[in-house]
Amino acid sequence: MTLSPVKTGERLRLRLKLCNFAAMGPGKADLLDALEDTGSISAAARRTGLSYRKAWMLIDELNRAFRDPLVSTAFGGAGGGGARLTPTGATVLAAYRRLEQLAAQAGADEIALIQSLVAEEPAPPP
């Protein structure tokens, strides 16, 4: 039995260091995407498989790292408040997604070369 092949889009993961305490990688990008779709931290946490606390901490880390926050929250009100991307948040998320695409395109030959050397049926660790 061969293991299921890795999908191209999931193969390369980028982690961009922002400052001495914060970085942005696929986890935070997926969280921002989910937040944009759902308008709620708790719904975005559920969708990305995070606890509410963990999602909140990741967003707080991003908000502290940037000059302007990436996510704004509104407490109370009809519907119990919500959360959404600020213009800066939308800009950063879009730039990160473009960065992923550009990197995968630019490195396609190197990725294919490395992948061509991977065993077809890798022996998993004992």
Added chain:
Amino acid sequence: MTLSPVKTGERLRLRLKLCNFAAMGPGKADLLDALEDTGSISAAARRTGLSYRKAWMLIDELNRAFRDPLVSTAFGGAGGGGARLTPTGATVLAAYRRLEQLAAQAGADEIALIQSLVAEEPAPPP
């Protein structure tokens, strides 16, 4: 006081998924570089700040993921054996380093855009 700026070369980290149990990222690449320089797993582990056991496990993971091993070891003999990159190991390491360069070049504008929005004196987490 401003925090020390992040160096460009360390800003973007790439993690390439190889199969369902193995990936290659900056840690393994640095370990292979150190192995090439030192010819010894224990010296390479010291240089990269890993325990011997951890370095051995990372190399074992790589060797299992590829059709041919990336690192060959010789036990015993004068000098107590040693370890070195195989031709496949050298090919994979060089491709990974080129991938890093190509990705950083292709994404330079996006990285600069994101970096321009980072706070100059980020507020660290509480």
